[in-house]
Amino acid sequence: MTRPPVIELRGMARSYPGPPPVHALRPVDLVIESGDYVAVTGPSGSGKSTLLHLLGLLDTPTGGTYLLDGVDTGSLPDKARSALRGRRIGFVFQSFHLLPYRTAAENVVLAQLYNRTPRAQRYAAAFTALERVGLGHRVDAQPTTLSGGESQRVAIARALVNRPSLLLCDEPTGNLDSRNAGTVMELLDALHADGFTIVVITHDAQVAARAGRSVSIKDGSLSEAEPDSGPHPTGSMSGVDHA
Amino acid sequence: MPSLRPARRRTADQVGVPHSRLTARDMSAEAVAGIVQRPGRAVLTMLGTILGVGAFVAVLGLTATAAGQISKQFTVLDDTTVTVQDNGPADDASPPGTFPAIGFPADADRIAERIAGVTAAGVWWPVSLPQGADFTSSLGLSATPVDNLDLLAASPGAVQAMGLSMVAGSPLSTYENASAQHVAMIDSGTARALGISPARLSDQPAVFVGGIAYTIVGVYSSAQRVVAQESAMLIPADTALADFGDPQPGIGNEDEAQMIVATKLGAARVVGAQIAAAELPTDPSRLVVASPPDPQTLQNQVGNDLTGLFLILASISLLIGAVGIANTTLVAVLERTGEIGLRRALGARPRHIAGQFLAESTALGTLGGLIGTSLGVLTVVGFAAARDWTAVLNPAVTLPAPLIGSVVGLLAGTYPALRAARTSPLAALRHAG
Numbered sequence: 001m002t003r004p005p006v007i008e009l010r011g012m013a014r015s016y017p018g019p020p021p022v023h024a025l026r027p028v029d030l031v032i033e034s035g036d037y038v039a040v041t042g043p044s045g046s047g048k049s050t051l052l053h054l055l056g057l058l059d060t061p062t063g064g065t066y067l068l069d070g071v072d073t074g075s076l077p078d079k080a081r082s083a084l085r086g087r088r089i090g091f092v093f094q095s096f097h098l099l100p101y102r103t104a105a106e107n108v109v110l111a112q113l114y115n116r117t118p119r120a121q122r123y124a125a126a127f128t129a130l131e132r133v134g135l136g137h138r139v140d141a142q143p144t145t146l147s148g149g150e151s152q153r154v155a156i157a158r159a160l161v162n163r164p165s166l167l168l169c170d171e172p173t174g175n176l177d178s179r180n181a182g183t184v185m186e187l188l189d190a191l192h193a194d195g196f197t198i199v200v201i202t203h204d205a206q207v208a209a210r211a212g213r214s215v216s217i218k219d220g221s222l223s224e225a226e227p228d229s230g231p232h233p234t235g236s237m238s239g240v241d242h243a
Numbered sequence: 244m245p246s247l248r249p250a251r252r253r254t255a256d257q258v259g260v261p262h263s264r265l266t267a268r269d270m271s272a273e274a275v276a277g278i279v280q281r282p283g284r285a286v287l288t289m290l291g292t293i294l295g296v297g298a299f300v301a302v303l304g305l306t307a308t309a310a311g312q313i314s315k316q317f318t319v320l321d322d323t324t325v326t327v328q329d330n331g332p333a334d335d336a337s338p339p340g341t342f343p344a345i346g347f348p349a350d351a352d353r354i355a356e357r358i359a360g361v362t363a364a365g366v367w368w369p370v371s372l373p374q375g376a377d378f379t380s381s382l383g384l385s386a387t388p389v390d391n392l393d394l395l396a397a398s399p400g401a402v403q404a405m406g407l408s409m410v411a412g413s414p415l416s417t418y419e420n421a422s423a424q425h426v427a428m429i430d431s432g433t434a435r436a437l438g439i440s441p442a443r444l445s446d447q448p449a450v451f452v453g454g455i456a457y458t459i460v461g462v463y464s465s466a467q468r469v470v471a472q473e474s475a476m477l478i479p480a481d482t483a484l485a486d487f488g489d490p491q492p493g494i495g496n497e498d499e500a501q502m503i504v505a506t507k508l509g510a511a512r513v514v515g516a517q518i519a520a521a522e523l524p525t526d527p528s529r530l531v532v533a534s535p536p537d538p539q540t541l542q543n544q545v546g547n548d549l550t551g552l553f554l555i556l557a558s559i560s561l562l563i564g565a566v567g568i569a570n571t572t573l574v575a576v577l578e579r580t581g582e583i584g585l586r587r588a589l590g591a592r593p594r595h596i597a598g599q600f601l602a603e604s605t606a607l608g609t610l611g612g613l614i615g616t617s618l619g620v621l622t623v624v625g626f627a628a629a630r631d632w633t634a635v636l637n638p639a640v641t642l643p644a645p646l647i648g649s650v651v652g653l654l655a656g657t658y659p660a661l662r663a664a665r666t667s668p669l670a671a672l673r674h675a676g
Contacts, residue, residue, distance in 0.1 A: 049673075058588065058668045071259075079592055083260045086590015093672065097585040101280035113273070114263040114590040132247050158589075160247060194247065 004070030006165050006197045007032035011064030014050050024050040027064055028222040037192040039211035040201045047220040048201045056089055056168050057081045069165050086115040090159030094171035096151045098143040105139040108158045129157035149180030169200040185210050265595040274602035288571040291564025292611030292648045298557035300619025300644050304636045306550045308627050311635040325515045327502040328531045331492030342489040345500040346529050352400030354521055360510030365401025368490040368500040370394040370483050376453030380437040389436050393475045396483030404505040406467030411441035412460050420479035427457035428477040431464045469503055561651055568655035572604045576663040584671025597664035601656045608652020612645035
């Protein structure tokens with residue numbers, strides 16, 4: 001039995017009713033296989049965020065289909081979409097979104113609050129995730145005492161603690177200086193090597209260059225960028241001839 | 244160390260992921276965390292609820308305490324008082340214009356005092372004066388005669404049982420009674436009205452009643468029984484018999500001879516059961532034993548008006564408390580849009596978001612209710628202690644009082660919680676992003 005792609009988009013589109021109607025995302029076909037590391041680039045207002053929200057099940061497409069792990073998400077009720085979000089997708093945001101007044105470990109534990117993780121296992125899993133991002137010594141740190149890079153690594157730990165199918169990163173280095181950005185990008189590389197499927201939305205060419213595969217959005221239209229010389233296999237827009 | 248590889252996925256034709264869930268315990272923990280991270284604001288938010296619930300508990304507690312104190316005083320008096328009335332003989336054979344001899348024997352006082360539990364007892368009756376009789380002082384200092392004065396005949400035991408507080412002089416004595424002396428006691432108010440100075444009783448002032456002079460030998464200020472509420476002049480019983488004859492018997496004409504019996508605490512019932520037979524073994528049914536009416540109901544009615552007013556004030560406080568909680572929770576919802584978006588991204592359903600904020604406002608209300616109840620109880624206990632009273636708190640009111648706060652919090656949090664639940668995760672993430 002072959003494993004379905006993590007993401008399969010068939011003509012997925014998002015438009016906002018007018019007048020005049022706004023086509024935030026024109027129909028797009030895209031296949032992202034398990035273990036892929038894909039960068040989505042494009043200037044501001046190009047539709048990157050729309051794509052992120054659709055992939056993250058935070059928004060619903062107005063056309064086409066979106067299969068996550070082979071499941072057609074279009075027909076799912078909100079409670080199933082919430083469940084998928086909580087279990088299969090790990091979000092990393094530009095502004096970290098750590099809760100103040102909660103320690104690093106408590107912030108990571110938050111990701112296990114809604115998905116039926118037994119209480120007794122939560123902190124062990126959180127500690128493991130924090131170890132993985134190199135913050136095993138800062139589990140009790142308050143967010144205010146963390147540097148930007150550390151904050152983003154806590155957020156990444158929170159995203160991966162549930163071992164999701166997809167790590168969805170929205171400008172993960174947008175709020176970081178170059179040194180911290182480098183640490184975070186190295187961490188994403190390492191997670192990719194561990195087998196995580198990663199989609200990074202960025203306008204930073206350096207970040208995009210790290211990914212094995214890069215797609216760009218302009219004016220709501222998606223196009224596959226030239227494959228770089230990296231060792232990673234690349235998908236294609238048609239989604240048929242993946243290695 | 245657990246694996247941190249991506250989880251192995253299940254079959255493709257079903258979601259394969261159980262629905263999101265937020266256990267009650269997790270929800271409470273999140274609510275408490277939300278409250279304790281802003282302790283100062285939490286206290287200010289709870290203030291209205293604290294005051295409302297505190298006022299509620301304090302008002303009801305103070306009312307109950309005061310009522311308990313009043314009823315305690317009356318109960319003490321009830322439990323130590325027996326009255327016996329002379330209903331007259333079965334067949335009245337006395338000639339017209341006169342009345343039969345009083346039903347109580349001559350040594351009625353001593354017979355009663357031999358009953359265990361009796362501290363003092365004696366016979367008394369209101370003397371019915373001839374038409375036109377009034378009271379005038381021998382000193383002539385007060386020209387105005389006093390007519391709203393009751394002349395009471397009282398045996399020495401009755402004077403003792405009435406529990407008089409003497410201002411000057413001495414109570415009527417056994418000797419004065421036995422020798423039918425023309426002496427009298429009056430209350431201090433009447434003494435003042437008649438121009439008699441309690442300090443100058445040695446001058447032997449007299450009060451003329453229908454032409455008969457009675458030397459004032461004692462002035463009292465207050466009494467426990469019989470003459471507590473009225474202006475009265477007491478003369479020895481035997482003197483009254485000699486001067487005015489026997490009183491009219493029969494309950495209802497209010498002139499009949501009575502016996503007032505002061506007993507030890509709680510002995511009234513036992514004494515009441517024996518006294519008729521002890522005093523009049525030949526015809527005990529002629530004597531009617533009674534206890535005074537219970538004035539507690541009247542006292543409670545007086546208290547209720549004030550209680551109602553305070554409870555209205557407490558309700559207003561609670562309403563203000565509810566508005567405070569609603570306002571703060573709404574502000575928290577707006578402030579924490581980013582958090583709401585994050586939680587939605589982590590799998591929370593709208594109902595989980597609503598539940599969390601509702602739990603927060605309910606916890607705030609409950610906490611306010613608990614603090615308010617504690618302060619209310621402290622107020623009641625402190626007030627009672629300061630007055631040396633017994634604090635009375637009805638558990639049926641005090642124990643559920645914190646729940647009033649919970650209800651206030653729950654109602655106040657409903658709108659903000661619904662609003663939080665309706666917050667789009669997109670808008671929420673963009674908001675803080």
